[in-house]
Structure formats: structure tokens, C-alpha cells
Amino acid sequence: MNKAPTPIERIVQVMCDAGDSSVDYGYLEEKTKLPRRAIMQAINRASTRQIDYFQKITPGVYRLTHAGREALCKGCVHRPKTRTKPLKHMLEGATGIRAIIWKLLRMNRVANIPDCMIAVSLYAQKHGIKNAENQVRFYVNALVRANFLARRGRRRSYSYALVNDPGPKAPVLTAGGRFYEPNRAEWIEGGGNV
Amino acid sequence: MKYEFVKTANYERLLKAIRRADTRGAKEAGMIFVQGHPGISKSKTVEQIAITDPGAVFIRAKQGYTVFGFMRELARELSIDAACRPDELFRRCLAALAQRSGAKIVIDEVQHCLINGAAVLEKVRDFSDMTGIVVVLVAGEEGVWERLGRRPQLASRVCEVVTLERLTEKDCAAVCAQLADVQIAPDLVKRIHADSKGLMRLALNAIANVEQIARNNDLKTVAAKDCEGFDLCVSWAEKKIAFDRK
Numbered sequence: 001m002n003k004a005p006t007p008i009e010r011i012v013q014v015m016c017d018a019g020d021s022s023v024d025y026g027y028l029e030e031k032t033k034l035p036r037r038a039i040m041q042a043i044n045r046a047s048t049r050q051i052d053y054f055q056k057i058t059p060g061v062y063r064l065t066h067a068g069r070e071a072l073c074k075g076c077v078h079r080p081k082t083r084t085k086p087l088k089h090m091l092e093g094a095t096g097i098r099a100i101i102w103k104l105l106r107m108n109r110v111a112n113i114p115d116c117m118i119a120v121s122l123y124a125q126k127h128g129i130k131n132a133e134n135q136v137r138f139y140v141n142a143l144v145r146a147n148f149l150a151r152r153g154r155r156r157s158y159s160y161a162l163v164n165d166p167g168p169k170a171p172v173l174t175a176g177g178r179f180y181e182p183n184r185a186e187w188i189e190g191g192g193n194v
Numbered sequence: 195m196k197y198e199f200v201k202t203a204n205y206e207r208l209l210k211a212i213r214r215a216d217t218r219g220a221k222e223a224g225m226i227f228v229q230g231h232p233g234i235s236k237s238k239t240v241e242q243i244a245i246t247d248p249g250a251v252f253i254r255a256k257q258g259y260t261v262f263g264f265m266r267e268l269a270r271e272l273s274i275d276a277a278c279r280p281d282e283l284f285r286r287c288l289a290a291l292a293q294r295s296g297a298k299i300v301i302d303e304v305q306h307c308l309i310n311g312a313a314v315l316e317k318v319r320d321f322s323d324m325t326g327i328v329v330v331l332v333a334g335e336e337g338v339w340e341r342l343g344r345r346p347q348l349a350s351r352v353c354e355v356v357t358l359e360r361l362t363e364k365d366c367a368a369v370c371a372q373l374a375d376v377q378i379a380p381d382l383v384k385r386i387h388a389d390s391k392g393l394m395r396l397a398l399n400a401i402a403n404v405e406q407i408a409r410n411n412d413l414k415t416v417a418a419k420d421c422e423g424f425d426l427c428v429s430w431a432e433k434k435i436a437f438d439r440k
Contacts, residue, residue, distance in 0.1 A: 103245050107252050117197035118238070119245050168271050183273060 007034055007042040009077045012053055015064035016072050022063040051078050084187075086172075086180045093169030093182045097123060097132060098139050102170030105149070105162045112159040113137060139173065142191040146171070146179050195402055196373050202365045202394075204230075204358040205239050211354040212243065212298075212328060221326045223353045225319075227342070229333040230358030235394035239358065240300060240332050249296030255306035255314070264307075264314045268299070284317075288324055297327045303334035308341055315348055322351065360392025369394070374401045376408040379417035389427040396427040 005013070014031040015023055028039050043054055043062065053068030071077045093099065097120045104119045105111055111119075116136045124132035140160055143149045148171060149160040167183030171191075174180060179188040208228065215226050230236045244252040251271045253264070265283050269276040272290040276283055291297050299318065301307065307314035315331075322329050331352075333339065343349045361369065366387040370378040378386070382404065390396035403426050408416045 099248075100245050103252075104241070107241060107244065107254070114197040118199050119242070121198040122201075122242065122246060167273055169273065 006077075006079055007032070007038050008046060008051075008053070009079070010034065011039060011042055012064065012068050012072050012077050015054075015062070016069055018064075020063070022057045022061050024061045046078070049078070053078075082176065082178070082187075083174065086182070086185070090172045090174075090180045091182055094172045095170075096127075097129070097135050098173070099170045101136060101139055103168075105160070106165060106168065110159055110161045112153075112157070113140065116140065142173050142177075142179070143171070146188050146191040148179075195375060195398075195405060198372055199238070199242055200365075200369050200372050202235070202239075202368070203362060204235070204365075205242065208239055208243060208356050208358070211356045212330070215328045215353050218353050220353070222323050223351045224322045224327060225329045225331060225348075225352045226354045226356060227331050227333070227339060227352045228356045228358065229336075229339055231336075231360065231393070233393040233395035234358050234360060236332065236358050237302065238394075240302065240330065243330075244298075244300045247296065247298060249294055250298045250300055252300045252302070254302045255304060257306055259306045259309070259314055261313050261317050264317060284320075288321065291321060291325045291327055297325070298330060299327060300330040300332065302332045304331040305333060305335055305338045305341070307331075308338070312342075312345055312348060315342075315345075319348060319351060361387065361390070361394060361397060362392070363387050366390070366392070366397060369397055370401060373398070375405055376413065377415040378404060379415055381418040382416055382421060385418050385421070386426060399428070400426040 010032045011028060011034075014028060017031075018027070025036050025039055028034070029036050032039065034042075046053055052065055053071065054062045055065050057063055068077075089095075094102065100120050100123055101111075101116050104116060108115070113133070113136060117133060120132050120136060123129070129135070140149065144151050144160065148162065148164045150163045151158050151160055153159045166181050169182040171188070172180040172182065173191050177191050179191045180186075181188050211226055215224060218224065228236065228240060241252075244250045251268065253267055253271065255264075262280055262283075265280065265287060266276045268287050269283055269290075272287060272294070274283075274286045274290050278286070291299075299321065301318065304315075307318070318329055321327065331342075339355065342352075363384065367380070367383045370383050370386065378401075386397055386400045386404075390400055403424065404416050404421065407413070407421055407424060411420065413420060
């Protein structure tokens, strides 16, 4: 089965097409059709995992190394591992603010950000959470991207309708931008913002 | 306006009632009945309690509710497979409720459970009797307690009747202080309390109007004299009643 190319594969391909010349973020954005944030994340991750595909010329300007070109020719560009088995804490669903938002959405079917803020306010006060609104927006937007919620209304006054209700346990958003859905025990793509 | 939940006297009253029900003497009398005037923030108060309690199962009764429909919804909330015969489903729900720590069933719009000889409430009573869990019944209209009172086998199992009251002046001051982005002077708080007649829904509208006045006039503290000539709380329901009387 052919898998969709990962951001790193797309970047390596574009750099290889560019030959020996160095490229900047603007060029990569244009050719890969990826947002700048995703390109930066992919290059930074490669660097932290000691994958030497890219040589930094100046900040924001990179060139493909011999190792990168070789990996592309052999068809073995690094592909991050995707988790298939959930961690133990994922089985009970998300907790804290995320669990509250999920419960609210299931109770009312439609909610907006102020409704969510009111629901989580006591929890946030009790646990000294200062950025509750950011957390609410982050989770709700991820649920929209994974098609659990449908966004409706106008900008700045969106409301969110629950369109996919798998059960009472809140979907767990993982670092890779995927959701683990504990009620049906399945992984759902599309939660990330890339 | 800030979006926060204000712990009013009503919230504290309901919380105390639930705590008292948890430590009740007669195990079979585990029902709490909640009622109140529309617009008093009854649903938000109950919702907050249901959300913050991890053991609580919230069910909103619907028009034409049946016993099997109720059990299927309960099973879904308890993550149980509902594809089985009704008696088996009852056994499964019972087992799940017995295992759940601090389990409570919160039923909103309970008037819909009173149809067909209150069959749904009889089933709820079975769950409550057999597992000793607390059931919170929330009335969505007036006169529900009287209708429930006609069934002594159910009414006698209600250990607390919580009537949510209109906001007190102290509550109103707390709401204004906690939710408004501008400072509201005590004389204006008094006016909001009087105009809103203690209804949370109208008090929230008044705060939004006061904030608008503050923005238009570049004020940091708003007093009653700044809002003279403005209708802060418009209750269209009351206006309609007055119009009908004319």
C-alpha cells in the first residue's frame, strides 16, 4: 500500500529537485505546499533525531546533504513511527479540561467557546490553570479537524456541533496530531494542524 | 464579559443537598428534585454539577421517552453494548452502575418521564433502589412536583426538594464583580438586581449592556447615573404578558 509522503519526504524531494543549490523556507513553502510551521517542525525534528539530511547554511536556508540524496534514491527516507498500541492512560479517555469539554458537548450537542469556558472555569480555578482558554480552543479546533465537531456560524462567534459521538470517553489527542478514540478503540487521523 | 461560572447561593444549596443525599439514612430514598423559575440558571447549575462530578451520568429526557429508550441512553453513557434484550440490558446497566464509584444519574426535563404512568421514573426507581445511587431529577417546567406527588411510591423516595431561588443582592454583586470587564458601582448593582428581578439570564444581559455603555463613554467604573435612561434588562416575556393584558 502506498502511503502519503510525510513532510520530511516532501522536503527532501523538493531539495533534490533543486540540485546542489540551497533553498529557503519561502521556496519550500511554494514547492511542497506545506505551511511554514510544518516545514520548520520537520527540519527541527530531523535535526533533534540526528537525521543528517539537511545542512544549515544560514538561519532559514538549507541544502540537501549526500545522506539525504542517498536516502531518497534508496527510497528509505526516515518515516516517524506511528503508535499502534494505545498507552494505558489513553484507554480511559482524556482527562481534565478536555474531559469536561467532551462531556459538555455530549450533554448539549452544540456549544461555543464561552460555554466551554464557563464549564471549565471551576476546574481551572481549582487547579490554577491560567491558559484555560487556549487549551479549550486547541482541543476544540483539533476535534473539528478530526470531524468530531462541525463548526458553524460566523467568525468570532462560531458554535460547534457534535456530529460524531462515539461515546462518553473523551478522544485523546496525541503529540503526533492523531486522536485515539477509546470508545471504539481506534486511531483517527486529522487532529493535527499540519 | 468574562466567561466564568459564579458560585451562587443556589449552587451551594444544590451541592449541600447532594452531599446530604450521599449520607442519607434510608438507602431507597435517594432522589433529589430540583425546580425553579425559568431563567434562574437552573440548567447551568445542574450542568456544572454533572460536569465536575466524574461519576455523574447526565441524561436529557425527550418528548415521547420510553423505558427502553431511557435504558439504551443510560447504557451508552455507561459504555455498555445495548444490543440485547431489555431484561439483559437492565442487568448490564445495574452491574455498571454498581461498579461505578460515586455514581449519580442526573435527568433533565424530567416532565417527559411522567408519561405512560411514569414508566421511565419507575425504572429509575428500580436502579436507585437496587444500587443505592443518587438520582437528581430536574424539572423543566412548573407544576412537575405536583404531578410527581400524585405517585406516592415515587414522591416518598425524594429525600430533598431543592427550589432554586432568584439571585439575592449579594449574589448579584458577586456576579457583577466576577463577570463584568468594568467596575460596577454598588448603586448600579442594586439597580441591576431590581431590574432583573433576580433572574440570572436578565442580569447577564444587563452586564453586557453596562459594558457597552462603558465602552461608548470610555468609563472604567460605571455608576447608576451613567445608565440613566437606558433599559438594562428587557424581559420580552413580561412585555408580552403586559401587552396581552391590555
